[in-house]
Amino acid sequence: MKRSAGVVVAGLAAVAVAGFGIASAMVARRVIGAGRVHYSDVLPTSSPKTVRLERNAATELPGRYGLEFDDGSRVIVGPVIGRETTDGSVMRAVIAGRVPAGATRARFTGAAVTPADLGVDEARVPRTPSGAWRFDGDESEARDGTWVVHTHGLGASPLATLRSVQAVQRAGLPSLVTCLGSAFAERRSGADATDVERVIAAIDDAVALGARRVIVCGWSYGAALSLAAARERPEVVQGAILISPMLGLSETVLHAAAVAGVPRVLVHSALGLLASPVLARSAGVRGAVPVRALSAGPIDGLPTLAIHSPGDTTIPVELTRAVAHRSPSFELVEVAAAPHGLEWNVAPEAFEVAVREWLGAR
Numbered sequence: 001m002k003r004s005a006g007v008v009v010a011g012l013a014a015v016a017v018a019g020f021g022i023a024s025a026m027v028a029r030r031v032i033g034a035g036r037v038h039y040s041d042v043l044p045t046s047s048p049k050t051v052r053l054e055r056n057a058a059t060e061l062p063g064r065y066g067l068e069f070d071d072g073s074r075v076i077v078g079p080v081i082g083r084e085t086t087d088g089s090v091m092r093a094v095i096a097g098r099v100p101a102g103a104t105r106a107r108f109t110g111a112a113v114t115p116a117d118l119g120v121d122e123a124r125v126p127r128t129p130s131g132a133w134r135f136d137g138d139e140s141e142a143r144d145g146t147w148v149v150h151t152h153g154l155g156a157s158p159l160a161t162l163r164s165v166q167a168v169q170r171a172g173l174p175s176l177v178t179c180l181g182s183a184f185a186e187r188r189s190g191a192d193a194t195d196v197e198r199v200i201a202a203i204d205d206a207v208a209l210g211a212r213r214v215i216v217c218g219w220s221y222g223a224a225l226s227l228a229a230a231r232e233r234p235e236v237v238q239g240a241i242l243i244s245p246m247l248g249l250s251e252t253v254l255h256a257a258a259v260a261g262v263p264r265v266l267v268h269s270a271l272g273l274l275a276s277p278v279l280a281r282s283a284g285v286r287g288a289v290p291v292r293a294l295s296a297g298p299i300d301g302l303p304t305l306a307i308h309s310p311g312d313t314t315i316p317v318e319l320t321r322a323v324a325h326r327s328p329s330f331e332l333v334e335v336a337a338a339p340h341g342l343e344w345n346v347a348p349e350a351f352e353v354a355v356r357e358w359l360g361a362r
Helices: 002-032 158-170 195-208 221-232 249-260 264-274 279-283 317-326 348-360
Strands: 039-043 050-054 065-068 074-084 089-096 105-109 133-135 146-151 175-177 213-219 237-243 304-308 330-334
Touching (some): 002 264, 050 074, 146 158, 146 221, 158 175, 158 213, 158 237, 158 348, 175 195, 195 213, 195 221, 213 221, 221 249, 249 264, 249 317, 264 279, 304 317, 304 348, 317 330, 330 348
Parallel strands (some): 146 175, 213 237, 237 304, 304 330
Antiparallel strands (some): 039 050, 039 105, 050 089, 065 074, 065 105, 074 089, 133 175
């Protein structure tokens, strides 16, 4: 009887461990996943110069945005120019592109700057050996030897970084855009074990192009990637610009878990799983995610500009404020209430002034 009881207990323990492991893998997938794609309905309109969208928190935002359609085409839209009370829709002006005939839905995105806005044919954007995309700045500034390496976040495409590329280009500086294992226009599917190495490779490309100093610029998860890469190239990286930044992977995930009521032990287990080359496979990652490097946080003494909004509910601005309060080399500029990663879209002038003034002081 005792033996039977022992077998039952051992079996229950095995089930519990297996269940915990499955739960850890599920949390790990959430940590490094791109998240669900959110679509907005596209409603019929009589003019190709306007687009009518269902009214929701995103489509009512002020500013300029991108619409991505299932056929791969993109449209840039301007501010809201009208609202329909009968069907609850909003009308926005089409600035660039054309809404595909018969389109019924689109992804509303912050990627609202195109290569054409930067004076480059999208089909002919130069690439470096690492696959990064190159955008030149003012020639006289380029001789100064400062380049900016931009890195996007999870669930975004490299096109999302062109907002910061435009800002530094207007300040006269050339840029490289890290392509994290996907085509330039494609949306990321999730994190990869080689992401930090790709940012490092882009930094090395900038040096090969004549950079004597590099400023890394990271959006969201791209901020953690940029800081991790900067630690590997301290002799050349001399500044950081971070937007809606994930300053540390572990801290950000633990904070989100606490808000959602997920046990800390489960989060720690998920992070440990991602750090293991073998176990990370259960979360869909080949190789280990460098969790420790991505969790190291801002670099002491590295001049850093963070642009963040109180309207960010994905990565709360309070986490960024805490760093700014304790670090004299870390400057925080808060802009008008904007969802995660949309600071430029809601307040482009404030965004560009912050970047220009910070760069001018370097």
